[in-house]
Each structure stands twice: as structure tokens, then as C-alpha cells.
Amino acid sequence: MLPQQLLNALTLGSVYALFALGFTLMFGVLGVINLSHGAVFMVGSYAALFFVNHFHLPLWLALLSAMAISGCLGLLIDVLILKPLRARNAPHLIPMIATIGVAITLSSAAQGIFGAEIMRFPEGTIPTGEFTFGDVHVRAIEIGIVAISLAVMAILFTALRRTQVGRALRAIAESPKSAALLGINVEGLFRATAFIAGALGGAAGVLIGLDFNAITPLMGQPILHKGIAVIILGGMGDIRGSLIAGLFLGFAEVMSKAYLSSQMGDAVAFGMLFLILLVRPSGLFGRVLERKA
Amino acid sequence: MSVLLNVEDLAVTYGHIEAVKGISFQLQAGEITALVGANGAGKSTTLLALSGLLRAVRGRILFEDEDITRLAPHEIVRRGVVQVAEGRAILATLSVGENLALGAYSRRDRAGIATSLEEVFHLFPRLQQRISQLAGNLSGGEQQMLAIGRALMAKPRLLLLDEPSMGLAPLLVQDIFRTLVTINESGLTVLLVEQNVRQALRIARQGYVIETGRVVLADSGANLLHDPRVAEAYLGG
Ligand SMILES: Nc1ncnc2c1ncn2[C@@H]1O[C@H](COP(=O)(O)OP(=O)(O)OP(=O)(O)O)[C@@H](O)[C@H]1O
Ligand SMILES: [Mg+2]
Numbered sequence: 001m002l003p004q005q006l007l008n009a010l011t012l013g014s015v016y017a018l019f020a021l022g023f024t025l026m027f028g029v030l031g032v033i034n035l036s037h038g039a040v041f042m043v044g045s046y047a048a049l050f051f052v053n054h055f056h057l058p059l060w061l062a063l064l065s066a067m068a069i070s071g072c073l074g075l076l077i078d079v080l081i082l083k084p085l086r087a088r089n090a091p092h093l094i095p096m097i098a099t100i101g102v103a104i105t106l107s108s109a110a111q112g113i114f115g116a117e118i119m120r121f122p123e124g125t126i127p128t129g130e131f132t133f134g135d136v137h138v139r140a141i142e143i144g145i146v147a148i149s150l151a152v153m154a155i156l157f158t159a160l161r162r163t164q165v166g167r168a169l170r171a172i173a174e175s176p177k178s179a180a181l182l183g184i185n186v187e188g189l190f191r192a193t194a195f196i197a198g199a200l201g202g203a204a205g206v207l208i209g210l211d212f213n214a215i216t217p218l219m220g221q222p223i224l225h226k227g228i229a230v231i232i233l234g235g236m237g238d239i240r241g242s243l244i245a246g247l248f249l250g251f252a253e254v255m256s257k258a259y260l261s262s263q264m265g266d267a268v269a270f271g272m273l274f275l276i277l278l279v280r281p282s283g284l285f286g287r288v289l290e291r292k293a
Numbered sequence: 294m295s296v297l298l299n300v301e302d303l304a305v306t307y308g309h310i311e312a313v314k315g316i317s318f319q320l321q322a323g324e325i326t327a328l329v330g331a332n333g334a335g336k337s338t339t340l341l342a343l344s345g346l347l348r349a350v351r352g353r354i355l356f357e358d359e360d361i362t363r364l365a366p367h368e369i370v371r372r373g374v375v376q377v378a379e380g381r382a383i384l385a386t387l388s389v390g391e392n393l394a395l396g397a398y399s400r401r402d403r404a405g406i407a408t409s410l411e412e413v414f415h416l417f418p419r420l421q422q423r424i425s426q427l428a429g430n431l432s433g434g435e436q437q438m439l440a441i442g443r444a445l446m447a448k449p450r451l452l453l454l455d456e457p458s459m460g461l462a463p464l465l466v467q468d469i470f471r472t473l474v475t476i477n478e479s480g481l482t483v484l485l486v487e488q489n490v491r492q493a494l495r496i497a498r499q500g501y502v503i504e505t506g507r508v509v510l511a512d513s514g515a516n517l518l519h520d521p522r523v524a525e526a527y528l529g530g
Contacts, residue, residue, distance in 0.1 A: 164394065164395070164398060167391050170384075170386065170391075174387070175384065178378065178382055180367060181344055181375075181378055182443070182447075183366075183447060184367055184395070185365070186366075186367070
């Protein structure tokens with residue numbers, strides 16, 4: 001039983017981490033707690049479903065197209081909402097509240113367009129292959145989910161560490177003003193970050209949609225809370241921290257559902273989170289840095 | 294002599310408060326020019342406007358006869374106008390090496406960047422020893438060396454320095470000023486903002502004194518150094 005649960009936990013945890021990564025990037029680079037990230041995630045899910053249903057795209061192509069759509073959505077949110085607020089030096093809470101508005105708008109729109117009921121990928125879209133190791137059953141789709149999540153995170157992590165653009169993003173995270181004085185196009189990288197974060201959120205949406213094979217207009221809400229928990233636990237803006245915290249939350253949730261109470265899984269997971277934060281208020285990798293001008 | 298930077302009637306406001314009230318000055322190519330004045334006179338505001346971080350509400354900034362007043366900060370850096378901002382301008386969460394690499398952000402010539410790095414290490418050997426350390430763990434003096442070294446990595450045509458000697462021990466201040474002279478002798482034009490008025494005027498060919506957002510005195514460094522008005526206000530009588 002345990003190996004089976006560990007596998008489920010790894011699947012769920014890696015998607016959480018992927019979701020939280022976009023959230024973390026937005027917070028780290030733009031300094032915005034983007035509460036529309038859950039809705040972007042939902043849009044990613046619907047976009048993939050739409051591409052499969054109407055254009056009969058293969059799954060991988062539907063995933064990439066959904067990432068492009070949710071990336072553009074992230075970019076649009078930055079250009080239309082966050083940028084004007086930046087230009088007016090709006091205090092921190094304002095963009096956060098604005099993104100709540102975006103989230104509500106997007107989920108209402110999804111309800112209007114697709115209806116409130118659960119939608120599923122058509123028969124045969126999701127690979128049904130299964131491998132058996134002893135008494136552990138591994139669904140092919142789970143392998144795909146874990147592999148895609150970890151690969152995307154590894155690429156991003158390496159890019160941030162090793163490339164000039166990655167260094168520039170970390171420079172902006174510390175001080176947009178210093179970054180600008182180095183010749184970094186700060187506004188341009190804000191837009192790039194908003195696109196990438198949206199695409200990551202959309203990818204997570206597609207993967208969760210595939211894992212549970214259930215897509216609803218409100219599916220972004222619970223994962224948004226988990227995303228917030230993950231970035232706090234991971235130390236606000238720390239990529240490595242979100243990865244580990246995402247996996248941790250997946251494990252906590254699956255294990256408590258399996259061994260404690262199937263209804264109380266989230267409560268137990270969030271309770272543990274609270275206890276950790278009591279001991280380490282700045283998160284696992286907490287260097288809570290006050291950002292310079 | 295040719296004019297590298299020409300500032301005409303520059304005015305900058307914070308909200309409704311005019312911090313810089315229409316100042317004009319010129320930088321001669323290849324020279325050190327000092328901009329001195331008391332706290333709050335508007336020196337940093339002027340430099341930030343030159344770099345495009347603050348918008349001019351009036352006036353023009355011409356760099357090599359090109360109007361750069363409305364350019365974005367990164368465009369201005371690309372033209373070769375590079376600033377070492379006030380205070381500890383380094384990126385504390387990045388390593389020394391990463392800070393230096395970012396200094397060359399607007400450049401693509403790999404070979405030239407490698408040469409610049411060697412020159413910076415020659416100027417500040419200590420940076421080479423600390424290359425993989427986090428910049429935030431450097432001493433104050435080392436951080437200032439890093440800030441200057443990083444600016445040089447951009448291969449600037451004009452270096453803007455905002456109080457490079459701030460908060461440093463007297464011996465280190467000497468070092469920094471000597472380094473500035475060396476850098477200048479290699480042909481780089483420097484605009485130096487300083488509280489350390491005596492030292493700054495000593496190495497500057499030309500100097501401007503600003504008070505509450507206006508240029509009140511302009512002369513050669515040597516003349517200003519011996520000007521009784523400067524002596525009284527800034528050199529302790
Ligand atoms: N961000 C800001 N918002 C509002 N007013 C500001 C801001 N920054 C500076 N000021 C004001 O503008 C004026 C000029 O400030 P500035 O920083 O340019 O002075 P400075 O000459 O660099 O002084 P110092 O030698 O202390 O660095 C001051 O009156 C200051 O209070
Ligand atoms: Mg100043």
C-alpha cells in the first residue's frame with residue numbers, strides 16, 4: 001500500500017510544485033501575490049480540453065497549446081492590470097486585490113461558456129497504459145505528469161542559475177532599480193515572467209485535469225490555497241523552496257487521506273503546515289528579504 | 294575638448310515637490326567632473342534622471358548630441374552611460390562573479406567581456422579571491438569595489454558615481470579616489486557626486502556646487518577648492 005501512496009503523492013506533489021513555481025516567479029520577480037494564478041490554471045485545463053475536442057490535437061500538442069494560451073493570459077493580466085498599477089506606484093495590496101477580480105471574472109466566464117458541471121477528456125485521450133511493479137500499479141499518465149513537471153522545473157531552475165537572463169531575473173527580484181541601472185530591460189522581463197508563470201500555471205492545470213480527469217470552473221480555488229501555502233512554506237520567492245514544499249504538501253495530503261481520514265486530508269495537511277511555520281516562520285528556505293526600491 | 298554630456302535646464306519632481314529646479318552643466322570628454330552639495334541638494338536626483346530612473350519634467354539631456362531624456366534606463370546603459378548608485382548598490386543575494394557578469398548585461402562581445410573582467414581583477418584583486426562568495430557577505434569597502442568593478446564591466450563611456458566614498462574608512466577612501474584617477478586616466482569620463490568635497494575637487498577638472506536643486510557655483514576644481522564660499526560651506530571654514 002505504502003509505495004502506491006508514495007507514487008500518488010509524488011504525482012500530486014509535483015503538480016503542486018509546478019503550479020507554485022509560477023506563483024513564486026510572479027512574487028519573486030514582480031513582487032505581486034497573483035491571486036489569479038488559480039484561474040489561469042483552470043483556463044489551461046479548459047484550453048487543453050477545447051483543443052482535444054475541437055481540433056482533435058494529440059495530448060502533447062494540446063498541452064503546449066494550452067500553455068501558450070495561459071501564458072498569453074498571464075501576459076495580458078500583466079499588461080492590462082499590473083503594469084498600470086506599477087506605473088502609478090500602487091501599494092502592494094492593490095495589485096493583489098486586482099488579481100482577485102481577475103480570478104472571479106475568469107471563473108464566471110468559464111461557467112458562462114462551459115457550464116458549471118464537471119467536464120472530462122473524451123474516451124481514449126488519456127493514455128490508459130499501466131505498469132505493475134510487484135503490487136504497485138503505475139499509470140502511464142502519472143509517469144508523464146511527474147516527468148513533465150520535474151523536467152520543466154529542472155529547466156527553469158538551471159536557467160535561473162546559469163544564464164544571464166536568469167541572473168537578471170534574480171537581480172530584479174532583489175532590486176528592480178539596481179537591475180535597471182545594469183542595463184536590464186526590467187519591464188520586458190516582467191512581461192516575460194508573467195508569460196512563463198501563466199504557462200506554468202496552465203501546464204499544471206492540464207496535468208491535474210488529466211490526473212483526475214475532471215475539469216470545473218472552480219478548480220483553481222483549492223489549488224490556489226495550496227499554492228499560497230507552498231510559497232509561504234518554501235520561503236516566499238525561493239524556487240528550490242517551492243519545489244520541496246510542493247512535494248511536501250502532496251505527500252502530506254495523500255498520506256493523511258490514506259491513513260488518517262479521507263475527508264480531513266486537507267485539514268491535516270494545512271495543520272502540519274501551520275505547525276512548521278510556528279517553528280520556522282520564514283519557511284523552509286526562509287530568507288525573508290525586504291525588497292529594495 | 295568636446296562635450297560628452299550636456300544637461301540643459303533639467304528639472305525633476307517628486308510628486309509636487311521640485312527637487313531639481315532647472316540645472317545646466319556640461320561634462321567634457323575624458324575629464325572628471327565633480328557635483329557637490331549638502332544633503333538633500335538634489336545630487337542623487339540628478340543622477341537618477343540622467344540614468345532614466347526619474348523622468349525630467351523640463352529640460353534636456355544630450356549625450357554625444359543625442360537626446361536621451363526620454364530613453365528607458367536600459368537604453369541609456371546601452372549608450373554607455375553607467376551609474377554606480379548611492380549606498381551599497383551591489384546585489385547582495387548574487388555572488389561576486391554573478392554581479393560582475395551582470396555588469397556586462399548589455400554586451401555581447403565575449404572576448405571583450407573577458408578582457409574587461411581581467412582589467413577589473415587587476416584594479417581590484419580582492420574581487421578575484423572572493424568571486425564565488427555572496428556579494429552581501431563582502432565588507433563595505435569590498436562592496437564598493439564590486440559596485441565600481443561591475444559598472445566597468447559595461448565598458449562605459451561615461452561613469453556616474455554617487456558618493457563612492459560614503460561610509461568608508463579614510464584609508465579606503467584614499468584607495469577609491471586613487472582608483473578613480475586611474476580609471477579616468479585610461480580615458481573614461483567621470484561624473485563624481487561627493488560629500489567628501491575636498492577630495493572630490495582635488496581630482497576633478499571641473500566642479501559644480503548645487504544647493505536646493507540649483508547650480509550655485511561652477512568653476513574648475515582647483516578654483517572651487519580655494520573659493521572662500523566653498524571653504525566656508527563645505528570644507529569647514
Ligand atoms: N523618493 C523621494 N520622494 C520624495 N522626495 C524625495 C525622494 N528622494 C529624495 N527626495 C527629496 O529630494 C531632495 C533631493 O534629494 P537627493 O537625494 O537628490 O539629495 P542628495 O543631494 O543626493 O542628498 P544626499 O547627499 O543626502 O544623498 C531632498 O529634499 C529629498 O528629501
Ligand atoms: Mg544622494
